[in-house]
Amino acid sequence: MSTLKAVRGTRDLLPPETKLWQHIEATAREVFARYSFGEIRTPIFEDTQLFARGVGEETDIVSKEMFTWEDRARAQSEKAQSLTLRPENTAGVVRAYIEHSLGESGHLQKLYYIGPQFRRERPQRGRYRQFWQIGAEVLGPPSSGSESPLRDAEILEMLAAFLDQLGIRGRKLILNSVGSSSDRPRYIAALREALAPVKSQMCADCQRRADTNPLRVLDCKHPEDQAILASLPKIADFLDDASRAHFASVLAALDACGVPYQVNPRLVRGLDYYTRTTFEFVLESTEGGLGSQNAILGGGRYDGLSEMLGGPRAPGIGFAIGEDRLVLTLQSQREKAAAEVNPAANNPADNNAADMSRVTAGTPALLADAYIAPLGEAQNIAALALARDLRRAGLTIEVGDGSFRLKKSFEFANALARHIVILGEDEAATSIYTVKTFSNGEQQKIPRNELLSLLQS
Ligand code: AMP
Numbered sequence: 183m184s185t186l187k188a189v190r191g192t193r194d195l196l197p198p199e200t201k202l203w204q205h206i207e208a209t210a211r212e213v214f215a216r217y218s219f220g221e222i223r224t225p226i227f228e229d230t231q232l233f234a235r236g237v238g239e240e241t242d243i244v245s246k247e248m249f250t251w252e253d254r255a256r257a258q259s260e261k262a263q264s265l266t267l268r269p270e271n272t273a274g275v276v277r278a279y280i281e282h283s284l285g286e287s288g289h290l291q292k293l294y295y296i297g298p299q300f301r302r303e304r305p306q307r308g309r310y311r312q313f314w315q316i317g318a319e320v321l322g323p324p325s326s327g328s329e330s331p332l333r334d335a336e337i338l339e340m341l342a343a344f345l346d347q348l349g350i351r352g353r354k355l356i357l358n359s360v361g362s363s364s365d366r367p368r369y370i371a372a373l374r375e376a377l378a379p380v381k382s383q384m385c386a387d388c389q390r391r392a393d394t395n396p397l398r399v400l401d402c403k404h405p406e407d408q409a410i411l412a413s414l415p416k417i418a419d420f421l422d423d424a425s426r427a428h429f430a431s432v433l434a435a436l437d438a439c440g441v442p443y444q445v446n447p448r449l450v451r452g453l454d455y456y457t458r459t460t461f462e463f464v465l466e467s468t469e470g471g472l473g474s475q476n477a478i479l480g481g482g483r484y485d486g487l488s489e490m491l492g493g494p495r496a497p498g499i500g501f502a503i504g505e506d507r508l509v510l511t512l513q514s515q516r517e518k519a520a521a522e523v524n525p526a527a528n529n530p531a532d533n534n535a536a537d538m539s540r541v542t543a544g545t546p547a548l549l550a551d552a553y554i555a556p557l558g559e560a561q562n563i564a565a566l567a568l569a570r571d572l573r574r575a576g577l578t579i580e581v582g583d584g585s586f587r588l589k590k591s592f593e594f595a596n597a598l599a600r601h602i603v604i605l606g607e608d609e610a611a612t613s614i615y616t617v618k619t620f621s622n623g624e625q626q627k628i629p630r631n632e633l634l635s636l637l638q639s
Contacts, residue, residue, distance in 0.1 A: 191303070191311025199509070201548070203314075206348065206508055207296055210316045213344045214294045217336070219318055222293040224274035230264040235490055236273035238454025240395035243269045247301040267300035272455070272484065272500050273491070275319045280493030290326045290333075294318035296505070307510070308475030314505035317481075321488070321498025328497040331428050334459045334483060335435030337499055341463060341479065342441045348508070350465075351515055353478070355441065357461035358449040359429035361421045363486050366457075369420040370396050376414050384410060401452040411448075418447040425458055432459055455490065456482040459499065465511060472507055479503035551577040552617075552637045553595035557606035559584035564610045568603070575634055596620055601637055 188194060195203060211221075230250050237244050249267040268274055275293055278284075284291045296316045303309050320337060322328040338355065345353050361369060373396040381392040384399070384407050391398045400411060421429070436443055451460045460482035465472060472478075481501025488496035552572065556565035562584045569579045580598050582591045588604075595602035595618075604616040613630040617637070628636055 189311070191305040193310065193312075199513075202509055202512060203505065206505060206512070207316065209347055210294070210296065210344060210503075213340065213347055214318060217292065217340050219292040219294045222275055222278060222295050223297070224268075224271065224278055224295065226298065227265050227267050228274055228277065230266040232273050232277055232491065233266055233269060236276065236455055236487060237270065238395065238398070240391055240398045241452055241454060242398075242401060243301060243452065247303055249300050249302060269301045270299055270453070270502060271295050271297065271315060271317050272319060272487070272502070275500070276321065276484075276487050276491055276493070276496070276498070279321060279496060280488060280491060285321075285323045285326075285494055285496050288323065288326060290320055290322040290328055292318070292320050299502075306475070308472045308504075308507050310506060315502040316505050316508075317500060317502035319498055319500035321496045321500075324495060324497060329485065331431035331459075332435060333499050334432045335439060335441075337481075337501065338432075338436060338443075338461065339439045339441050341501060341503075344503075345463065345478075348512065349515075350478075350508070350511060352466040353463050354466060355436075355443040355461060355463050356446045356449055357432075357443055357459060358418070358446055359421060359425055359458050360417050360450055360456055360460050360482070361425045362457050365417075365420050365422050365425055366397075369415070369417050372415045372420065373397065373399070380410050380413075395454070397450060397454070398452070400448070400450045416447045417450065428458055451480055451482055455484040455487040457485040458483040461501070472510055475507060477504070478507045478511060548578075550580045550599040552601040552603050553580045553582060553591070553599035554603045554605055555582045555586070555588070555591035555595060556584040557588070557604060561605050561607070561610060565605050568605065572634065572637065577634070577637055592618075603633070603637070 230248070233244055233248060239245065248269050250264060251266075253263055253265045255262045275295065279291060279293075294317065297314065298312050299315050300312055302311055305311060318337065318340075320328065320333050327333065338357075342353075342355070360366075374392070377388075377392040377396055377399060381389050384392070385402065385404045388399045388402050388404075388407055400414070402408075402411060433443070433445070449460055449462065450456075451462070460480075462477050462480045465476045465478060467476065479501055481499070483497070483499040485497040487498070488494060554565045554569050556562050565581050565584070569581045572579050580595075582594060586594070591604075592602060600620060602618045602620075604618075606616075609615050614627050615630070615633060616625065617628050617633070618625040619636075626636075
């Protein structure tokens, strides 16, 4: 029979690598809490309309990449409806904001999420069909300060703090303003005009989008179309005074916070809901591990999204970090650091380098404090009871099995733990245990009341 495998573009995350995922997630939670963000968890599937309306029909995501199905009604009270695995999380967060009237408090809502997203993309390193995003959104009624350029700068500074705390090297912030909903029609008219004489030379997607949604032509990745794209008008030349002033204030606040950036007038990002500030953090090619997928996160402002979804006015800004790409980056940067003869001792990323390069798939990332080896199956129960007490005292304990020969117990213990505790008939009767410490090879008899402090050492 053929064996079943994970579906193309999906994969299993295994220990010890999951330790790194946990570390990244714990760092995100810790940093975001300092900026008073709270966690939101939205459903993994939503009404297809949410993404069609929010992200935009003509985007690559909605037109090509969504996992969508017609869901049957199971009872008369239910309607059959089109459902979609979420390809991104901002639309879901804004839907929840509207559904729970979160704006009525009058305060800014600062929400973050961590979870899988789904897009039918062509899989390659750093690009999967199920991938994880860590994202955050700040939104609220205009009276809460949600439109302020301060929000944009604050969120970008938070991202810089997060990436610094993780020890990511070689990051670069690229940003642009794509204007407000009042700038957009003038720019789109200019794009249409510029595209009219050249669109027949472009790819099929561009030819269609030149008519249906000219802004999305700018997302085209076809090498043959790039020369035409470079000759098209730039959105920066179509911003009105208010959008220009907003962007200038964002840049001034970034300067004041010491967050370096580079303005790229071509950065439009592939989702329809963005307004004004859009941004990406990319990795310098030499710091990669990511190859062509060098964008580790992206985001922007979405001042009209709530209204597009039938909600009240609720300007906002958010980002999504590609967690898979962060993991690949940290792994490759740590491997590089470990390979260097004398890694910088005071860099927090490098401190873990030796640890991370030592572990291999199939063994735990960190050694247990002790491995309890029952001698004979009669001691299994006593071993489990001892393990229970030590675990409740906070130790990490592995328990072997009484059917193992002593040699095998030592081999397993040496691979999995810092100490081995031998538990035979005598030990069970006297509560004096034989303990070997692998780091120095010392073997000693230890009474029960001294066991904890020895194993902790
Ligand atoms: P987006 O939601 O398209 O703005 O993407 C935000 C970030 O999510 C990107 O910068 C990537 O780091 C990550 N990302 C997007 N699509 C994928 C994918 N298919 N596989 C892995 N990461 C992705």
